[in-house]
Amino acid sequence: xTSTYAVLSEGLEKKFGxxxxxxxxxxxxxxxxxxxxxGPNGAGKTTAVRLLxxxxxxxxxxxxxxxxxxxxxxxxxxxxxxxxxxxxxxDGDLTGRENLRLFARLHRVRAPGQRADELLERFxxxxxxxxxxxxxxxxxRRRLDLAASLIRRPEVLFLDEPTTGLDPASRNLIWNAVRExxxxxxxxxxxTQYLEEADxxxxxxxxxxxxxxxxxxxxxxxxxxIGVHVEVVVTNAEVMVKAAGVLDQLTGVxxxxxxxxxxxxxxxxxxxxxxxxxxxxxxxxxxxLLDASLRQPTLDEAFIRxxxxxxxxxx
Amino acid sequence: MSTLAYDGLAMVGRQxxxxxxSPGLAILTQVMPIxxxxxxxxxFGSALAMPGREYRSFLVPGLLVxxxxxxxxxxxxxxxxxxxxxVMDRFRTMPVSRAAVPLGQAVADLVVTAIGTVxxxxxxxxxxxxxxxxxPRAVGAVGLxxxxxxxxxSIGIFLGLxxxxxxAAGQLGASTFVLPLLSNAYIPTDGxxxxxxxxxxxNPISAVTTALRDLFGNAPVPGDAAWPVAHPIAGSLLxxxxxxGVFLPLAVRRYAHGER
Numbered sequence: 001x002t003s004t005y006a007v008l009s010e011g012l013e014k015k016f017g018x019x020x021x022x023x024x025x026x027x028x029x030x031x032x033x034x035x036x037x038x039g040p041n042g043a044g045k046t047t048a049v050r051l052l053x054x055x056x057x058x059x060x061x062x063x064x065x066x067x068x069x070x071x072x073x074x075x076x077x078x079x080x081x082x083x084x085x086x087x088x089x090x091d092g093d094l095t096g097r098e099n100l101r102l103f104a105r106l107h108r109v110r111a112p113g114q115r116a117d118e119l120l121e122r123f124x125x126x127x128x129x130x131x132x133x134x135x136x137x138x139x140x141r142r143r144l145d146l147a148a149s150l151i152r153r154p155e156v157l158f159l160d161e162p163t164t165g166l167d168p169a170s171r172n173l174i175w176n177a178v179r180e181x182x183x184x185x186x187x188x189x190x191x192t193q194y195l196e197e198a199d200x201x202x203x204x205x206x207x208x209x210x211x212x213x214x215x216x217x218x219x220x221x222x223x224x225x226i227g228v229h230v231e232v233v234v235t236n237a238e239v240m241v242k243a244a245g246v247l248d249q250l251t252g253v254x255x256x257x258x259x260x261x262x263x264x265x266x267x268x269x270x271x272x273x274x275x276x277x278x279x280x281x282x283x284x285x286x287x288x289l290l291d292a293s294l295r296q297p298t299l300d301e302a303f304i305r306x307x308x309x310x311x312x313x314x315x
Numbered sequence: 316m317s318t319l320a321y322d323g324l325a326m327v328g329r330q331x332x333x334x335x336x337s338p339g340l341a342i343l344t345q346v347m348p349i350x351x352x353x354x355x356x357x358x359f360g361s362a363l364a365m366p367g368r369e370y371r372s373f374l375v376p377g378l379l380v381x382x383x384x385x386x387x388x389x390x391x392x393x394x395x396x397x398x399x400x401x402v403m404d405r406f407r408t409m410p411v412s413r414a415a416v417p418l419g420q421a422v423a424d425l426v427v428t429a430i431g432t433v434x435x436x437x438x439x440x441x442x443x444x445x446x447x448x449x450x451p452r453a454v455g456a457v458g459l460x461x462x463x464x465x466x467x468x469s470i471g472i473f474l475g476l477x478x479x480x481x482x483a484a485g486q487l488g489a490s491t492f493v494l495p496l497l498s499n500a501y502i503p504t505d506g507x508x509x510x511x512x513x514x515x516x517x518n519p520i521s522a523v524t525t526a527l528r529d530l531f532g533n534a535p536v537p538g539d540a541a542w543p544v545a546h547p548i549a550g551s552l553l554x555x556x557x558x559x560g561v562f563l564p565l566a567v568r569r570y571a572h573g574e575r
Binding site: 054055056075078079081083089090091092093094095098099103105106107132148 | 321322325328329332333336337400401402404405406407408409410411573
């Protein structure tokens with residue numbers, strides 16, 4: 001079992017004073033896959049990563065990273081992981097090149113200078129290599145962070161919100177690096193606030209809420225659970241209530257109003273609804289339609305749905 | 316090479332590069348003792364019973380040791396500032412020897428101190444201080460001075476990792492200024508009232524200062540003082556051994572723990 005999972009945790013717990021930041025975290029990440037850990041702020045994502053990277057000692061539970069016990073063999077774990085996050089960062093007083101050389105030296109790379117230059121080139125930092133890292137922009141710094149995690153190709157790479165606040169160019173650079181790594185067999189555990197990021201990169205998603213994993217599945221499965229998003233746009237405000245009645249009947253969900261656009265939306269698990277039927281029913285009720293659509297919900301919508309626990313109104 | 320030696324050297328390199336990249340603080344900390352040499356040596360010294368040049372010869376070893384005691388504050392400040400840096404967590408997630416980071420800081424500090432002491436010695440020479448003993452004994456004095464600096468830095472690193480507060484380090488800066496005042500660094504202790512004299516003579520700064528004066532040949536060892544001052548070399552070595560033996564392992568343990 002352990003050989004097929006690069007990250008396997010059972011019942012991990014961590015308390016800070018009275019706050020149970022992580023309470024019974026079960027996580028299984030298959031080798032060579034990307035697991036996206038999603039959750040609202042304060043859900044315990046960062047604490048979970050800090051536990052899994054030996055920065056925190058769990059109060060209870062166990063975990064194996066790349067086949068090694070987290071608590072009993074922390075050094076073996078550290079040899080096999082790379083960490084990039086809000087915390088495991090670089091030294092701002094050193095230049096980009098000095099940072100990478102230092103980490104290469106600590107990793108016993110034979111030619112630290114050469115390795116540093118390769119990585120600087122790859123992450124578009126060659127020009128800034130001689131400047132103190134503290135003068136870098138957010139995107140440059142994050143790229144340097146990631147480069148520092150890749151001095152030696154890690155078996156398991158932990159990325160804690162790697163692209164939060166980044167410009168699209170830096171984000172794409174980081175996404176591409178992650179894709180290349182997984183193509184080479186590296187396992188990636190990624191926490192993110194951007195559901196698009198998980199959608200783009202993750203093979204599996206673990207939804208974390210209040211310190212434990214509440215849902216797991218592929219991005220497609222997540223969307224399927226949520227169902228279908230229905231949207232109609234009508235010509236004038238007067239017919240909106242009438243349209244809402246039709247939608248309510250069809251979907252069993254009370255629709256939400258967007259008065260600025262004269263639009264109505266509803267998220268339904270009823271996957272039998274088709275676009276022709278939607279249009280027919282609205283037309284029959286005498287609703288002048290401008291636009292109608294059925295689409296897969298975005299992960300954002302799925303996320304809000306799964307974390308807020310809204311009770312659906314009865315049909 | 317062992318893991319600790321290799322990682323430790325890499326960390327020494329890290330600290331030295333940082334000083335090279337922004338040398339301001341390292342230079343500023345060397346200005347203070349020079350000011351004090353001029354101020355004490357020429358202003359206060361004129362009010363003392365000792366003739367001026369003799370007092371300045373007496374004062375230079377005291378200032379050297381007071382400056383070394385400043386390792387308490389420098390070590391604490393650096394360790395506290397470092398503990399907020401994300402790079403510490405990166406080190407902790409790497410297979411790096413746990414002792415390498417605190418030890419690297421302390422050793423790099425020795426290199427900076429050794430270089431930084433040169434201007435004070437030059438001003439001291441200009442003010443009339445001389446090596447009046449043999450060269451090997453003078454080398455021994457420098458070695459003892461660095462050993463004491465290492466001990467003080469170890470305490471500082473432990474406190475810095477414990478409090479993680481640069482503000483607290485700043486506050487301690489004030490007390491590292493006071494510590495030498497309660498020793499024989501600036502004045503002979505034989506004029507102090509009984510209990511105060513005992514405290515001052517058990518201050519490690521007094522033992523090391525007396526040892527330096529003895530090794531440089533600047534002033535004789537006072538025979539009627541407390542044991543560490545009456546036997547300054549043994550006393551200093553013992554003080555350093557105790558301080559390093561207690562605080563260096565504590566610092567390493569504190570670092571390895573992080574917030575686990």
